[in-house]
Amino acid sequence: MLKIKNLHASVGDRQILRGVDLEVPTGEVHAIMGPNGSGKSTLSYVLAGRDGYDITEGEILFDGEEILDKPAEERAALGIFLAFQYPLEIPGVATMTFLKAALNAQRKARGEAELTTPDFMRRVKGAAEKLNVTQEMLRRPLNVGFSGGEKKRNEILQMALLEPKLAILDETDSGLDIDALRVVSDGVNALRSPKRSMLVITHYQRLLDHIVPDVVHVMSAGRIVRSGGPELALELEAKGYADYVGAAA
Ligand code: ADP
Numbered sequence: 524m525l526k527i528k529n530l531h532a533s534v535g536d537r538q539i540l541r542g543v544d545l546e547v548p549t550g551e552v553h554a555i556m557g558p559n560g561s562g563k564s565t566l567s568y569v570l571a572g573r574d575g576y577d578i579t580e581g582e583i584l585f586d587g588e589e590i591l592d593k594p595a596e597e598r599a600a601l602g603i604f605l606a607f608q609y610p611l612e613i614p615g616v617a618t619m620t621f622l623k624a625a626l627n628a629q630r631k632a633r634g635e636a637e638l639t640t641p642d643f644m645r646r647v648k649g650a651a652e653k654l655n656v657t658q659e660m661l662r663r664p665l666n667v668g669f670s671g672g673e674k675k676r677n678e679i680l681q682m683a684l685l686e687p688k689l690a691i692l693d694e695t696d697s698g699l700d701i702d703a704l705r706v707v708s709d710g711v712n713a714l715r716s717p718k719r720s721m722l723v724i725t726h727y728q729r730l731l732d733h734i735v736p737d738v739v740h741v742m743s744a745g746r747i748v749r750s751g752g753p754e755l756a757l758e759l760e761a762k763g764y765a766d767y768v769g770a771a772a
Pocket residue numbers: 534537539557558559560561562563564565566
């Protein structure tokens with residue numbers, strides 16, 4: 524599904540990614556851990572196609588196709604979804620309306636017809652039930668006054684509706700409260716599928732108590748420096764990142 528080879532990326536004259544090699548097969552959940560500033564978020568932005576990064580070397584193959592020359596919207600249409608670290612708050616726009624617009628934007632980019640309202644309602648209802656999102660929440664303005672857990676629930680619902688082939692979740696460095704943590708882990712587990720790959724980026728091990736990944740990678744100074752099974756996360760929890768800080772700088 525996803526194959527990253529020798530990826531180098533910089534912002535201005537600052538080199539951030541320094542040769543990332545990573546493969547995520549279809550149906551697997553991989554975690555990327557690593558010290559602060561190692562380039563985890565940059566990797567997620569570069570995968571999603573955010574502007575402002577110079578890719579100086581390397582390639583990103585998605586389903587065998589090079590995507591580096593494709594803009595973010597096209598990558599989203601192909602099925603790459605990056606969960607927002609800092610959710611938008613849009614007063615005056617009901618969550619439901621936002622979700623419909625997001626889904627129809629994706630369909631438009633794929634050359635598919637807009638969903639009819641009954642079709643959309645059926646989908647949103649199905650996904651909302653699966654993820655325990657209440658109708659009341661869907662009617663409220665997007666993220667306005669939502670708790671951390673509710674924002675995450677909303678984000679996971681958006682992901683469920685868009686049915687990505689590759690979902691990238693980047694946990695903020697500040698971490699999640701217990702409620703939000705449970706929402707994210709239950710949501711990710713509910714959306715695990717043999718057809719979907721997931722990349723869960725986290726500084727902390729505790730999320731991985733609930734989302735048991737197939738593979739754990741450690742990123743340090745812009746490279747994946749180690750990969751292993753779920754036990755690697757426990758080792759990092761016990762030992763911290765001292766061995767990795769500055770390892771490849
Ligand atoms: P992580 O998510 O692992 O904490 P980041 O990808 O956020 O790491 O950042 C990696 C490094 O790149 C950090 O030293 C950060 O300060 C730097 N960096 C990230 N984005 C930018 C940017 N837009 N301009 C300059 N430096 C950046």
